[in-house]
Amino acid sequence: MPSLPIWxxxxxxxxLVVLFALISLSIRNLMGAAIVFGAYSFMMCLIWAGMGAxxxxxxxxxxxxxxxxxxxxxxxxxTSATMQNKPGGLTFKLxxxxxxxxxxxxxxxxxxxxxxxxxxxxxxxxxxxxxxxKNTITDAHVxxxxxxxxxxxxxxxxxxxxTVVFIACIAIYSILRTETAKSKTDEPEEEIAVLxxxxxxxxxxxxxASRFMIPFMQLFALYVIAHGHYSPGGGFQGGVILGASxxxxxxxxxxxxxxxxWSEKSLMLLVASGxxxxxxxxxxxxxxxxxxxxxxxxxxxxxxKGDMARSHGILLVEIGVGITVxxxxxxxxxxxxxxxxxxxxx
Amino acid sequence: xxxxxxxxxxxxxxxxxxxxxxxxxxxxxxxxxxIGMAIFQTGIILFFISIGxxxxxxxxxxxxxxxxxxxxxxxxDYANPLTQILMLTxxxxxxxxxxxxxxxxxxxxxxxxxxDEDEILENQRK
Numbered sequence: 001m002p003s004l005p006i007w008x009x010x011x012x013x014x015x016l017v018v019l020f021a022l023i024s025l026s027i028r029n030l031m032g033a034a035i036v037f038g039a040y041s042f043m044m045c046l047i048w049a050g051m052g053a054x055x056x057x058x059x060x061x062x063x064x065x066x067x068x069x070x071x072x073x074x075x076x077x078x079t080s081a082t083m084q085n086k087p088g089g090l091t092f093k094l095x096x097x098x099x100x101x102x103x104x105x106x107x108x109x110x111x112x113x114x115x116x117x118x119x120x121x122x123x124x125x126x127x128x129x130x131x132x133x134k135n136t137i138t139d140a141h142v143x144x145x146x147x148x149x150x151x152x153x154x155x156x157x158x159x160x161x162x163t164v165v166f167i168a169c170i171a172i173y174s175i176l177r178t179e180t181a182k183s184k185t186d187e188p189e190e191e192i193a194v195l196x197x198x199x200x201x202x203x204x205x206x207x208x209a210s211r212f213m214i215p216f217m218q219l220f221a222l223y224v225i226a227h228g229h230y231s232p233g234g235g236f237q238g239g240v241i242l243g244a245s246x247x248x249x250x251x252x253x254x255x256x257x258x259x260x261x262w263s264e265k266s267l268m269l270l271v272a273s274g275x276x277x278x279x280x281x282x283x284x285x286x287x288x289x290x291x292x293x294x295x296x297x298x299x300x301x302x303x304x305k306g307d308m309a310r311s312h313g314i315l316l317v318e319i320g321v322g323i324t325v326x327x328x329x330x331x332x333x334x335x336x337x338x339x340x341x342x343x344x345x346x
Numbered sequence: 347x348x349x350x351x352x353x354x355x356x357x358x359x360x361x362x363x364x365x366x367x368x369x370x371x372x373x374x375x376x377x378x379x380x381i382g383m384a385i386f387q388t389g390i391i392l393f394f395i396s397i398g399x400x401x402x403x404x405x406x407x408x409x410x411x412x413x414x415x416x417x418x419x420x421x422x423d424y425a426n427p428l429t430q431i432l433m434l435t436x437x438x439x440x441x442x443x444x445x446x447x448x449x450x451x452x453x454x455x456x457x458x459x460x461x462d463e464d465e466i467l468e469n470q471r472k
Binding site: 011014015017018021022024025030033034037040041044047048051052053054055056059060063064067068071072075076078079080083084092093096099100101103104107108111114115116117118119120122124125128129130132133134136137138143144145146149150154157158161164165168169171172175176230231232236240325328329332335336339 | 406
């Protein structure tokens with residue numbers, strides 16, 4: 001048997017990932033499936049960290065294992081977690097099996113053509129990527145190559161990805177949001193007054209623990225955004241952690257408590273303002289006489305010595321990304337958890 | 347067989363994509379379909395990260411010493427940053443898309459009180 005090109009521990013994790021994917025799809029209770037899917041994402045994030053992709057692993061830990069599990073759970077909260085056990089017809093199963101096996105066979109047949117794992121001379125590694133690694137310091141003064149590629153060299157890419165998040169947020173609004181009459185929103189308050197003094201969903205321990213945790217989460221998220229130039233992190237990760245802190249507030253206290261601080265209108269305005277900040281930085285570059293998102297020309301209006309302009313431009317853009325991601329995560333959670341009614345929910 | 351072991355990452359990618367495709371086609375439950383879509387997507391992300399990995403490479407963050415002496419940068423010491431940033435944005439977009447999928451499923455549940463594909467079709471025929 002030839003020696004494995006990857007670390008043995010990675011083999012274990014890769015097998016576990018496949019197992020978790022199968023378990024998550026075969027569990028009959030949807031809540032269980034959501035939790036196993038969170039574990040699957042976490043395993044995946046360990047694999048990526050092992051391959052040197054720390055920024056990607058960080059994002060997956062915050063997004064895949066954290067927020068997407070919460071999204072699935074809040075959908076189940078409003079609907080049902082049980083599944084009907086009805087086997088499909090035999091021809092249907094055979095057909096699906098054939099399609100999936102054929103797809104797998106075609107993909108596997110391309111396997112010998114791939115470059116060997118870890119080959120530093122493969123086309124993906126040898127053509128354009130070395131330029132970024134060699135020039136990130138002289139161009140942008142940013143030691144974290146991922147951040148400088150994300151917000152500077154490939155800034156258009158990130159601008160449009162942020163726009164996609166914004167559009168997805170609008171799509172969820174237009175699918176789920178329903179108008180509630182004023183009189184209806186008053187009713188729940190009366191109901192709450194009748195509730196018994198002890199409500200198991202309203203735990204003092206959870207409230208006090210999250211009251212203690214949320215400020216630290218937000219401080220850490222701000223550090224992740226501001227320090228993304230020098231360490232793993234940036235606008236996406238920090239934005240998701242900030243969003244998660246507000247989602248934790250909504251879950252541990254009440255959706256009404258969160259909406260008392262952030263009204264629906266201000267949430268939507270902030271989601272849009274993040275994308276606007278990103279696009280405005282690009283436009284400012286045009287007005288200063290450069291190309292779109294070419295931060296060098298912003299030098300006269302930004303602090304610091306001449307060659308730091310690109311570094312500061314990256315920070316501005318990352319803040320825009322952070323704002324959009326944070327508030328779109330919160331808005332998506334509120335829509336899913338309250339069934340689009342924006343009054344109460346998970 | 348040797349080829350399979352040498353390209354173990356890619357084999358897992360193909361298996362994950364097959365699982366995701368199977369779930370999207372064969373599962374009757376809409377939430378399970380959404381989970382299948384997310385599994386398919388993580389398979390593709392694993393593929394990109396595997397392409398960008400290098401033997402004996404570190405994370406693509408330059409140390410203080412190297413940052414002060416740009417000529418001292420050895421490219422093959424660092425993993426490929428390009429595939430990483432493409433996937434970083436793809437993950438965040440992926441969760442937004444998952445949210446749209448779940449919102450659609452929730453709206454369908456409001457209408458038909460079920461996540462089951464067959465029951466939805468039956469209710470539509472009535």
